[in-house]
Every structure is written in structure tokens, then in C-alpha cells.
Amino acid sequence: MRAIQITEFGGPEVLTEVDLPDPVAGPGELLVDVSRAGLNYADTHQAENSYLAKQELPLVPGGEVVGTTGDRRVVALTSGGGGYAQKAVVPEATAFDVPDGVDDVTALSMVVQGATAWLLLRRSAHLEEGETVVVHAAAGGVGTIAVQLAKRWGAGRVIATASSEDKRALALELGADVAVDSTSPDMTATLREANDGRRVDVVLDMTGGAVTDQSVAALAPFGRLAFYGMASREQPSPIPPGKLLVRSTAVAGMWLPHAFTLPGRVVHRAMGELFDLVLAGDLRAVPGGEYGLSEVRRAHEDLRSRRSTGKLVLDPSR
Structure with a gap:
């Protein structure tokens, strides 16, 4: 089968197209004929x-x-x-049936980005109706879904941050009330200004560094x-408990x-709810x-440069 393999760690240049034997599913696993693979920012780590889980070569x-198994x-x-x-082997416990009417890109958008947005708002931030929600990187995979869910679940105001006019326009189209420049040198002041001078209730952050500190x-x-x-x-500054x-x-x-x-x-409950919202x-x-597989280096370059919006996918057939 055609695949992308890494034999040394590094940037996009280490991604190499190769021919490999088909994988074999073991107990509790499924062999999937892959129609599309998701591309995520975490893949660049x-x-x-430099990811949370250390990798082996x-x-x-x-x-x-996303694909078929039987x-x-x-x-x-x-x-x-x-x-x-x-072809890919996946744990049966992390596989979800895709309803008719849900295309490949949408299915992939829900399994990582959609579930992440759902969990951030429901479990991590415990969003309450009427609260102000800030979504950083609002034109990205998680951000585009988080903006929609926050509005649907009763946020009083959704403030989106993004780095270009086109990205900010997309966030507004998806339901954000305000969209501000993510390159602002003083994000604290920018967010308060976007909230009519008030402080904000919830921030969803995947940026790190000064943006996290100021948020x-x-x-x-x-x-x-x-x-x-x-x-x-960039690591955010340590936060003393007293702060x-x-x-x-x-x-x-x-x-x-x-x-x-x-x-x-x-996660199964989240996926069921997300698919229901899509179908409705x-x-x-x-x-x-x-x-295509032959374009994977460019895909990673686009991810790393933050040029992309929404959900990126890989077609292993080309």
C-alpha cells in the first residue's frame, strides 16, 4: 500500500512516500480502507x-x-x-459509524475537532447560558466548530480571534458576534474592548505564549x-495559585x-450529538x-504557517 513514513524527526521534509505491507488487524481492532485521512496541527508536532505522546521510528x-471496513x-x-x-488499523473502541448524508470531510471534522470543541465547552469550561466566549484561532478546525456550538448553546457573546480579514469574516459568518485580530500586541485590552469593556467568561486557547498569558x-x-x-x-508563563x-x-x-x-x-455521546446537529x-x-499523498509536505507547511482554514484532509488514492 502507499503510505507516508517518517524515519527521522523534523519538519515537513521528513515526510516520505513509500510502499508498505498492508497492516493486519488484531483482537479489538478494525482494518479500514481509507478514503480520506485527517490532517491536524498536532501532526506537525x-x-x-514534540507531541504530548512521544513517538517511535x-x-x-x-x-x-474515514473509510470502510466490511x-x-x-x-x-x-x-x-x-x-x-x-489502509489503517484502528481500535474498535475509537471507531464511529458515519450516518448516511454525512460526507468524508464532515465526518473527519467531527471526530477530532468537533469532539474537542464539544468537550472544551461542555466539560472543561462548563459554558453557562449568557456567558462571553472567546475562541482563539476561530477559523481553524476546532475554532470553526466551537464558534457554532457556543452560539447554539446560549453564549451571550462570541468573540473570535483570527489573523486575517478573510478568516475573521468566516468567523462572523459562522455566528461570532465580534472578530478581532489575533496578532494584537495587547490581547487583554483587545478582548475587553470587544466585550464592551467587560472581562470575559470563557476562553478556548490553542495558541500558547503571550496570547495565553494575556487571555x-x-x-x-x-x-x-x-x-x-x-x-x-511557546510555553505560557507559570501561573501561581495566588494569581x-x-x-x-x-x-x-x-x-x-x-x-x-x-x-x-x-466521546460517543459527543459524536452522536454532533452528527445529529449536522444532519439537522x-x-x-x-x-x-x-x-494527495504526494502533496503531504505542502499540507504540513500550510498547517505550520497558519495559512489554512477549516478542515484539511489527505486523499491516499493520489
């Missing part, structure tokens, strides 16, 4: 071994696929990679920042794999572009 990257059409999370290929400083009493990535590749006490604020981290350890099949016309994925 995986390629350079050689590696076929890719954490999500008579089932499924979207699934892989276990430690394997998605950038024509924490913009939180209202009992405000919550949910941190789920570090696209800037949280002084305004009764909270900072939570969220990594999707941990959600599968929760009782009550939380109340939630839409934003296609961001499709790449």
Missing part, C-alpha cells in the same frame, strides 16, 4: 516528536481516518499513528480558560485521548483543502 503519522463506513481515531496510508488576564471572576494546544510553540485566587479564575488543560477514559461513553443543518464543517 508528531513529525518532530519508523512512523506512519496520522491520527484519524459493510461499515466508519470514522476513527488511530492508535499512535498510521492514518496517512491507503488569562482578561478573565472575569470565575472565568475559565480551556487550553488545548500550543500552536505558537488564580485573586480573581477566582481557573485554567484547564484538555487532551482528547483522556476523554475515552471517562465513564458513560462521553445546525452545524457545518468548513472544508479547508484536500491534498
Whole structure:
């Protein structure tokens, strides 16, 4: 089968197209004929071994696929990679049947980005009706869905941040009330100004560095920042507990794999609700572009440069 393999860690240049033997599913696993693989910002960390889970070489990257296994059409999370290929083995526990009427790009948009947005708002930030929600990187995969869910779930105001006029226009089209420049040198002041001078209640942040520091400083009493990535590749400043006490604020981290350890099949519940919203016309994925295996380096360059919007996918047939 055709696949992308990494034999040394680094940037997009380490992604190499190869022919590999077909993988074999073991107990509790499914073999998926991959029609599309998802491309995520986390994949760029995986390629350079700076991800939360340490990687081992050689590696076929890719954490999500959609395709068929027997008579089932499924979207699934892989276990430690394997998605950038024509066939992939996935744990049965992280595979979800795709309803008729849901296309490949939408299915992939829901399994990582959609579930992440759902968990950030429902479990990490515990969004309450009427609260102000800030969505950083609002034109990205998680951001485009989080903007829609926050509005649907009763946010009083959704403030989107994005780096270009086109991205900010997309966030407004999806339901954001205000869209501001993510390159603002003083994000604390920018967020308060966008909220009519008031502090904000919820921040969804995948940027890191100064953006995180300044977003924490913009939180209202009992405000919550949910941190789920570090696209800037810069660590935020340490937050002493006293700094949280002084305004009764909270900072939570969220990594999707941990959600599968929760009782009550939380991720399955999230996926069911997300697919229902899609089928009802109340939630839409934003296609961001499709790449063939031979174009995977360009895909990673686009991800790293933050040029992309919405959901990027890989077509292993070309």
C-alpha cells in the first residue's frame, strides 16, 4: 500500500512516500480502507516528536481516518499513528459509524475537532447560558466548530480571534458576534474592548505564549480558560495559585485521548450529538483543502504557517 513514513524527526521534509505491507488487524481492532485521512496541527508536532505522546521510528503519522471496513463506513481515531496510508488499523473502541448524508470531510471534522470543541465547552469550561466566549484561532478546525456550538448553546457573546480579514469574516459568518485580530500586541485590552469593556467568561486557547498569558488576564471572576494546544510553540508563563485566587479564575488543560477514559461513553455521546446537529443543518464543517499523498509536505507547511482554514484532509488514492 502507499503510505507516508517518517524515519527521522523534523519538519515537513521528513515526510516520505513509500510502499508498505498492508497492516493486519488484531483482537479489538478494525482494518479500514481509507478514503480520506485527517490532517491536524498536532501532526506537525508528531513529525518532530514534540507531541504530548512521544513517538517511535519508523512512523506512519496520522491520527484519524474515514473509510470502510466490511459493510461499515466508519470514522476513527488511530492508535499512535498510521492514518496517512491507503489502509489503517484502528481500535474498535475509537471507531464511529458515519450516518448516511454525512460526507468524508464532515465526518473527519467531527471526530477530532468537533469532539474537542464539544468537550472544551461542555466539560472543561462548563459554558453557562449568557456567558462571553472567546475562541482563539476561530477559523481553524476546532475554532470553526466551537464558534457554532457556543452560539447554539446560549453564549451571550462570541468573540473570535483570527489573523486575517478573510478568516475573521468566516468567523462572523459562522455566528461570532465580534472578530478581532489575533496578532494584537495587547490581547487583554483587545478582548475587553470587544466585550464592551467587560472581562470575559470563557476562553478556548490553542495558541500558547503571550496570547495565553494575556487571555488569562482578561478573565472575569470565575472565568475559565480551556487550553488545548500550543500552536505558537511557546510555553505560557507559570501561573501561581495566588494569581488564580485573586480573581477566582481557573485554567484547564484538555487532551482528547483522556476523554475515552471517562465513564458513560462521553466521546460517543459527543459524536452522536454532533452528527445529529449536522444532519439537522445546525452545524457545518468548513472544508479547508484536500491534498494527495504526494502533496503531504505542502499540507504540513500550510498547517505550520497558519495559512489554512477549516478542515484539511489527505486523499491516499493520489
